[in-house]
Amino acid sequence: MLFADIIGQDEVKGHLLQLVHNNRLSHALLFLGKEGSGALPLALAFAEYVTLYSSAGNETAPATASLFGEEPPAEGVPPVHTTAQEADDWMLKQKAYSKTAAMIHPDIHYSYPVVPKKSGDKPLSTDYIAEWREFIKQYAYGNAYDWLQFIGAENKQGNITAYECSDIIRKLNLKSFESAYKILLMWLPEYLGNEGNKLLKLIEEPPPNTLFLLVAENESLILPTILSRTQLVKVPAPEIKDISSALMARAKAEPAQARQIASVCEGNYREALQLLQHSGDDWQGMLRDWLNAILKTGPAAQVKWIEDISRQGREKQKQFLRYFNHLLEQSIRLQIMPAAGEMMPEAERDFALRLNKIASLPQQQAIIEELDKAAYYIERNANAKILFHALTIKLYHITGKNEVVEMK
Secondary structure, eight states: OOGGGSOSOHHHHHHHHHHHHTTOOOSEEEEEOOTTSOHHHHHHHHHHHHHHHHTTTOSSSOOOOOSSSSOOOSTTOOOOOOSHHHHHHHHHTSTTHHHHHTTOOTTEEEEOOBOOSSTTOOOOGGGGHHHHHHHHHHHTTOOHHHHHHHTTOTTOOOBBOHHHHHHHHHHHTSOOSSSSOEEEEEEOGGGBOGGGGGGHHHHHSOOTTEEEEEEESOGGGSOHHHHTTSEEEEOOOOOHHHHHHHHHHHSOOOHHHHHHHHHHTTTOHHHHHHHHHTTTSOHHHHHHHHHHIIIIIOHHHHHHHHHHHHTSOHHHHHHHHHHHHHHHHHHHHHHHOGGGGGGSOHHHHHHHHHHHHHOOHHHHHHHHHHHHHHHHHHHTTOOHHHHHHHHHHHHHHHHTTSOOOOOO
8 A cells, every 4th residue: 555545635644754754653643534534544554654664774684773762773764755755656666565565564463343253253353364455455445334244244243352452462572573663553443342451551561663553433432541542643534626536537437427426425535436336326316206205295105205215225325315415515505605506516506496495594404414313323224214204204394384395
C-alpha cells in the first residue's frame, strides 16, 4: 500500500511524515476516521513506510536508530521526505517493499475481528491472514460488515478475543526478524471487550522498537484505558472533489455521475462505490411511489411499497434512505439559498422543489432524523417490514397537516 493509494488526506500524510522525521512518533497511534474515510489504508501505508524507513541502510539486521526521540546514527539514514509522493518513490526502491506490499513482512502483524471457524474454536487473526490480504486488495475502504461477510461469518458477531490478546503479547515479545521495528496494526479496537485490558501494560511499556497502530471508527466504543495511552491521528472524510476524481480514475465513472455520487456519499468512499454499483436503480421513482402512497393513494399502496422495499437487500435499503436524506438536504439548501439550485441536476432540483411543497423546514428536519434512525436500525438487522411500516406511519403524521401535493 502506497500513500498514493489513499484518496486525498494530503494534510494527514504530511503530518505522519513529520512525526517520523522529527522523532515525535508515539509508541501507540490511534487512526480515528469514519467509515470510508481511508483510515485503514492510511495506517497500512504508514506501517510499510515506518518499517522500510527505520531499516534503511541495514537490510539484514535490526538497526539501532529510533523513531521515538533518540538520535539516529549518521550512516544509512534515508533522506527526509516532505511529501507523500517522495515517500512513495523512495519506498518503491527498497528491497523489502515487495514483502510489505504483499503483507507478508514478518515484522508487521495484523489484528482484526474474527469468528470461530467451528464451534469451540479459539480464533486468531492469523487463521484468516490469507482472506485478510485478499480483502485489503479488493476492499481497502470496506467496513466491518464487508469483512465479516467476506470470511463467511453470516450472522456471527466478530470479536478480538482474550486469546488473540495473548497471541499479540507473545508475538511482540519476540525479536524482530528483518527490520528495526515490530509493528502491530489493529483494525477496529472497538471489538475488544474488557479482555483488551490485557494489552494495557504492553501498550504503556512496550518492548524496545515496538509500534502499535490502532484503526478505529468510533472513539466512544474503545476502552478508555487504551484510548488514554494512544496518540490521536484524526482522519477526516475525503473532500467531494477527491472522491469524484477517484471514482473517475479508479471506477471509470462518468464525470457527471462521479460528481453526483460524491455529493451524496457524505465523504464515505465505500458508500460512493456502493452508489455507483447501483446507479442504475431508480431511487427517485421508488421515493416518488412511497410519498404518493403516504400522501395520496393510501394503505393498500403503502403495503405494496413496503413489500417491495423489504425484498431489497440491507445495503440497498440503506442507500435508498441516504438518497432520500440527500434530497431533503437539497430541499433545505434551496429554501436557504435559492441560487444553489443552479448547481443541482435538473431532475434533483425539481424533486427538491416538490419536497418543499409537502414539508416545511421543521418537518424536513424531523424526517431526516427519522431516516437516520431507520438506517441505524437497518445496520443492526432490524426487520425491514416492521421498520418501513413504522417509518411510513411516522412520515404520514409528520407531513399530515400539509396540503396534499402529488409527486411527479
